[in-house]
Amino acid sequence: MAKRNTITVEGTTINISSVNEEDYICLTDMAGGKDDDTRAADVIKNWIRNRSTIEFLGTWESLYNPDFKVVEFDHFRREAGLPTFTMSVSNWVDTTGAKGIYSVKGRYGGTYAHRDIAFEFGAAISPVFKLHIIKEYQRLKEIESDQYNLEWNVRRILSKTNYKVHTDAVKKYIIPKTRYSAAKEWLEYADEADLINIALFGCTAKQWRDSNPQRVLKGENIRDMASINELAILGNIESLSSTLIKSNITKKNRLKIMVETVQEQRKILDEIDIIKSLKKESDTTYIDAKKKESPKLSDHNQKLKKGLNYNPKDNKKWLNTDGLEIDNEPEKPIGDKD
Numbered sequence: 001m002a003k004r005n006t007i008t009v010e011g012t013t014i015n016i017s018s019v020n021e022e023d024y025i026c027l028t029d030m031a032g033g034k035d036d037d038t039r040a041a042d043v044i045k046n047w048i049r050n051r052s053t054i055e056f057l058g059t060w061e062s063l064y065n066p067d068f069k070v071v072e073f074d075h076f077r078r079e080a081g082l083p084t085f086t087m088s089v090s091n092w093v094d095t096t097g098a099k100g101i102y103s104v105k106g107r108y109g110g111t112y113a114h115r116d117i118a119f120e121f122g123a124a125i126s127p128v129f130k131l132h133i134i135k136e137y138q139r140l141k142e143i144e145s146d147q148y149n150l151e152w153n154v155r156r157i158l159s160k161t162n163y164k165v166h167t168d169a170v171k172k173y174i175i176p177k178t179r180y181s182a183a184k185e186w187l188e189y190a191d192e193a194d195l196i197n198i199a200l201f202g203c204t205a206k207q208w209r210d211s212n213p214q215r216v217l218k219g220e221n222i223r224d225m226a227s228i229n230e231l232a233i234l235g236n237i238e239s240l241s242s243t244l245i246k247s248n249i250t251k252k253n254r255l256k257i258m259v260e261t262v263q264e265q266r267k268i269l270d271e272i273d274i275i276k277s278l279k280k281e282s283d284t285t286y287i288d289a290k291k292k293e294s295p296k297l298s299d300h301n302q303k304l305k306k307g308l309n310y311n312p313k314d315n316k317k318w319l320n321t322d323g324l325e326i327d328n329e330p331e332k333p334i335g336d337k338d
Contacts, residue, residue: 004108007136010129016140017112023137024102025118028110030125030133044111047124049087051080056120061098064114069096159223159231162238166192169242195251196237197222199258200230229269233262 003018014029031040047053054076061068072095079085089103089111101113113121115137122130170192178188194204201208201222208222215225226234237258244254 005140007133007140009133009136014133015108015110015112016137017108023115024112025115025133025137026108026110027101027113027118027121030118030122030129040110043125044121045088047121048089048092049080049085050124051077053120053124054080054087057092057098057100057117058096060100060114060116061096065097065099067097067099072096156223156226156231159235159238162235163193166196166238166242169245173245173248192241192245195255196234196241196258199237199255199262200234201226229266232269233265236265237261 005016005018007014007016009030012029012032015026017024017026027044028040031043048057054073058068058070058073058077061073062070076087076092076096080087089101092098093102100117101111103109103111119130119134122133167189170189174188174192175185178185180187190205194206197204197208203211203222205222209216212220212225223231223234240261241254241258244257249257
C-alpha cells in the first residue's frame with residue numbers, strides 16, 4: 001500500500017503518494033489550488049498537450065524508465081503543438097509505458113506525477129506557486145529526516161546502555177577465568193565486543209578502522225556508522241550475549257547463535273522500512289532508497305550503500321563459509337567500548 005502525506009501550499013492541501021519510496025504529488029490538487037476543482041482536469045489536459053511538456057516528460061522517462069517506448073514518444077513529439085493534437089494522461093501512459101505520471105480513481109483519486117514532473121507542472125501554473133510547493137516539500141522531507149535521526153540517536157543511547165549490561169557479564173563470568181594478566185584484561189572486553197561486531201557487521205573493530213582511515217580521523221567508530229536497524233539489533237544481541245555468557249556457552253556457540261539472531265532480525269526489520277537499513281550518511285541526511293517486492297535498492301543506492309559498508313580484502317577470510325568461525329587468527333583487536 002502506498003504511503004500518503006500532505007503539504008499545504010497557499011491554503012491548498014496537496015496529497016503526496018509514496019510509491020516504491022518515490023514521492024508522487026497530486027497535480028489535481030495543485031490545479032485546484034489556482035482554479036476551480038471542476039476545471040483541474042482541463043488544466044492538466046491543456047498542460048500535457050503542450051510541446052515543451054511532451055519533451056520534458058519524454059526526457060524524464062528516457063532517464064529513469066528503461067521500459068519507456070521511445071518510438072511512440074517521437075510520434076507524439078512531432079505532433080505536439082499542432083491545433084489538432086490532443087493528449088490525456090491515460091493516453092500518454094498506455095501508449096508510451098510512462099511511469100512518471102498516472103491517474104487513479106476513488107478516494108485520493110486524481111492525477112499524480114513524480115516530484116520532478118510535479119515541480120515542472122507547478123511552474124506552468126505560476127513561478128511563485130512552484131517556489132512555494134518546492135519549499136513546502138523540502139520542509140516535509142526535513143521533518144521526516146529529523147524523525148529518522150531522532151530514532152537513530154535513541155537507538156545509539158540504548159545500545160550503549162546494553163553495552164554496560166554486556167561488559168558486566170564479561171567482568172563477572174569471563175575475567176575470573178582469563179589467561180591475560182590484570183594489565184591486559186581489557187583484551188577480553190575487546191574480544192567479546194568484536195564477537196558482536198563480527199556477528200552484526202562481519203568484521204572486527206580493527207578491520208573496520210584499517211578500512212576506513214578517514215572516518216577514524218573524524219573520531220568515528222564502526223558503531224557510529226550503523227543503521228537504525230543495526231542499532232536495534234545491536235542492543236538485542238548485546239543483551240543476548242550477556243545471557244549466553246552467564247549460561248557458560250562457549251565462544252564458538254555464542255557466535256553461531258548471535259549470527260543466526262542477526263540474520264533473522266535483520267530480515268524482519270529491513271522489510272518494515274528499507275531506509276532504516278542504510279548506514280548513517282551524516283547528522284542530517286539519510287540516503288533515499290527504493291523498495292521493491294523484496295527490499296532492494298536502485299543500482300545507484302546499492303553503490304552508495306556498498307561504499308559505506310566494510311568490504312574485507314579478497315585474500316582474507318575471517319569467517320568460514322557458514323559465517324561462524326575465524327579462519328585466520330587476526331591481531332589482538334582493540335574493541336570499541338561503547
